[in-house]
Amino acid sequence: MTPHGRTCIDLFCGCGGLTLGMQRAGFHVLAAIDSNPEAVETLRSNLVQRKHHDLIPVAHALERDLCAFEPAELASLLGVSHVDVIVGGPPCQGFSTARQVDGANHGARLKPDPRRDLYREFLRYVDFFQPDVFVIENVLGIRSASGGEYFTRVQKEARELGHAAGRPGYRVHTQVENAWELGVPQKRQRQLIIGVRNDLPGYFLPDLKPAPRAQPYTCLGPAIGDLPIVRAGGGKDERDYDPAYRLRHVVKWSDAARNYLFKVLQIDQAAKLTNHVARPHSDRDLRDFARLKEGENSKEAMRDRGVVLNLSRLRRGLRFATSVVVLPEIAHREFERERT
Numbered sequence: 001m002t003p004h005g006r007t008c009i010d011l012f013c014g015c016g017g018l019t020l021g022m023q024r025a026g027f028h029v030l031a032a033i034d035s036n037p038e039a040v041e042t043l044r045s046n047l048v049q050r051k052h053h054d055l056i057p058v059a060h061a062l063e064r065d066l067c068a069f070e071p072a073e074l075a076s077l078l079g080v081s082h083v084d085v086i087v088g089g090p091p092c093q094g095f096s097t098a099r100q101v102d103g104a105n106h107g108a109r110l111k112p113d114p115r116r117d118l119y120r121e122f123l124r125y126v127d128f129f130q131p132d133v134f135v136i137e138n139v140l141g142i143r144s145a146s147g148g149e150y151f152t153r154v155q156k157e158a159r160e161l162g163h164a165a166g167r168p169g170y171r172v173h174t175q176v177e178n179a180w181e182l183g184v185p186q187k188r189q190r191q192l193i194i195g196v197r198n199d200l201p202g203y204f205l206p207d208l209k210p211a212p213r214a215q216p217y218t219c220l221g222p223a224i225g226d227l228p229i230v231r232a233g234g235g236k237d238e239r240d241y242d243p244a245y246r247l248r249h250v251v252k253w254s255d256a257a258r259n260y261l262f263k264v265l266q267i268d269q270a271a272k273l274t275n276h277v278a279r280p281h282s283d284r285d286l287r288d289f290a291r292l293k294e295g296e297n298s299k300e301a302m303r304d305r306g307v308v309l310n311l312s313r314l315r316r317g318l319r320f321a322t323s324v325v326v327l328p329e330i331a332h333r334e335f336e337r338e339r340t
């Protein structure tokens, strides 16, 4: 089935990653909505105002708080009360395992975070527009946050959506995707939650393929090696690309670089290199980064080099600690003690 002529809305659209994917798949994105003004402005200038020959421009890029903006208001703006697909990536900070150190998102120390409930705004739109299919994209942490409570809740509430009013609800399917297998040069996994309206035949794509222009397992070197090197804390908000540098890069990495830069990023459509700025790091972090091998993280480095943490010392340290946030500091000292 070709999606051409099919309609879509993107909720929590950010600056438009999912929107662009849907456009490239041939969908007409009727509305992309986010509360962040800079994100909406970016989406507007890239996907509404700029003309791409092969994409249908987004009809409306809206800066709205989805907790306050009603689906009925959107319907009257669009002049439709049904769309074929709704996609969205509700904020993931409330589930991210990056906040696991202090237990903020997981386990006994789970902290309240209203962002974990934003999926309900998404489902409110699904209930109103009754799309054939919806797709929620999130971090893997949603599976484990609060002992899996939210992951179960999203699915259960979607299954039962509109039942009280006699609507069919959704068959819900979840799957994890590895970004690098789909041609994204990142070691990143994403949780998809896919719903198909219950009155439609079952249709799932259990095995996603990379987009036609993407090559799976593209490494970081060919993907970003055309950019000038920046030091920690350095870089510029805007500068010119260096075509001679890029040419040397493409010669070095050949097809992988050519494909990623020109087909995936469409780099030749960008007039300037923007936001090529590195975050600052302490001297200690920089020293430790320099010690890591390619692809290694600090946990693997300690394991592979036989560094064993002295847990009794760690525990003694913790007795005097005001917060468990000091744990990495203590671990680091232990690391140093063992190494020297």
Ligand SMILES: C[S@@+](CC[C@H](N)C(=O)[O-])C[C@H]1O[C@@H](n2cnc3c(N)ncnc32)[C@H](O)[C@@H]1O
Pocket: 012, 013, 014, 015, 016, 017, 018, 019, 033, 034, 035, 036, 039, 064, 065, 066, 067, 088, 089, 090, 091, 092, 118
């Ligand atoms: C994970 S990002 C979405 C990324 C996007 N799907 C993409 O592909 O680029 C989550 C977005 O939700 C937005 N957001 C958070 N709370 C919101 C709210 N109450 N209403 C609308 N947008 C909100 C944030 O501004 C952020 O851009």
